[in-house]
Amino acid sequence: MKAQPSAEYELYYWPSIQGRGELIRLAFEAAGVAYLDVARSPEAKGGGAKAIRAMLEPDGAGEGPPPFAPPILKHGPLVLAQTANILFYLGPRLGLVPDDEPSRLRANQVQLTIADFISEAHDTHHPIASGLYYDEQKPESLRRSEQFLAHRAPKFLGCFERVLEHNSAAAGQHAIGPALSYVDLSLFQAVSGMRYAFPVAMARLEKKTPLLVALHDRVAALPRVAAYLGSPRRIPFNEHGLFRHYPELDK
Numbered sequence: 001m002k003a004q005p006s007a008e009y010e011l012y013y014w015p016s017i018q019g020r021g022e023l024i025r026l027a028f029e030a031a032g033v034a035y036l037d038v039a040r041s042p043e044a045k046g047g048g049a050k051a052i053r054a055m056l057e058p059d060g061a062g063e064g065p066p067p068f069a070p071p072i073l074k075h076g077p078l079v080l081a082q083t084a085n086i087l088f089y090l091g092p093r094l095g096l097v098p099d100d101e102p103s104r105l106r107a108n109q110v111q112l113t114i115a116d117f118i119s120e121a122h123d124t125h126h127p128i129a130s131g132l133y134y135d136e137q138k139p140e141s142l143r144r145s146e147q148f149l150a151h152r153a154p155k156f157l158g159c160f161e162r163v164l165e166h167n168s169a170a171a172g173q174h175a176i177g178p179a180l181s182y183v184d185l186s187l188f189q190a191v192s193g194m195r196y197a198f199p200v201a202m203a204r205l206e207k208k209t210p211l212l213v214a215l216h217d218r219v220a221a222l223p224r225v226a227a228y229l230g231s232p233r234r235i236p237f238n239e240h241g242l243f244r245h246y247p248e249l250d251k
């Protein structure tokens with residue numbers, strides 16, 4: 001769904017990376033619901049990073065608590081941060097989670113596990129500090145990546161595979177309930193990011209997660225998602241985001 005200047009939902013996220021904001025963008029795009037990707041508009045029109053910084057000010061979120069970091073969602077007077085929390089709110093409104101409370105809580109559980117996973121994926125290139133350049137923490141990145149790819153990535157991906165296996169309501173085709181949910185979209189993004197960052201390791205790891213790979217492919221082929229992925233709205237992966245490709249880390 002094309003971002004529209006008059007959309008009721010406003011997303012505040014860094015304009016040049018997919019990052020965590022992509023999990024929110026994918027939900028809007030897959031649902032076909034208009035949203036304004038605020039920081040991608042010019043600063044002169046109220047966009048740019050300046051709009052995000054304004055949200056982080058003590059009173060930037062209105063009555064709500066000041067957010068720590070983007071992504072931030074504004075919907076009318078409501079301002080929300082934390083990716084999983086935003087998706088918990090959007091899920092029912094976008095038709096991307098089942099109606100019942102147990103399913104919503106389970107979706108949140110898996111979403112929080114995805115959040116842990118992508119944080120660890122990020123830490124492979126920034127194991128010491130986000131404020132230092134990759135080149136300033138390269139030996140540590142090499143060690144961290146080796147551990148991540150040998151132990152943590154297989155453990156997380158294996159968990160996601162079991163989530164799919166366990167969901168008898170969808171015969172392994174969806175993470176939660178019988179239909180597409182925001183969790184499926186985030187799992188798609190996790191696989192895409194890992195393929196970009198660690199193509200060599202992923203070729204190996206994917207062999208043990210056939211349901212996750214099949215889910216990735218099905219999500220990519222959904223008409224609205226496919227249209228989004230082929231559009232300029234999908235920011236290409238790059239070496240500023242969460243998933244970065246440094247060949248020396250990919251063993």
Ligand SMILES: N[C@@H](CCC(=O)N[C@@H](CS)C(=O)NCC(=O)O)C(=O)O
Pocket residue numbers: 019020021069070071081082083084115130
């Ligand atoms: N747990 C938060 C993490 C938010 C976060 O780390 N956002 C990043 C961009 S993806 C950021 O701008 N961080 C700034 C900082 O940590 O100082 C979430 O899932 O939304």
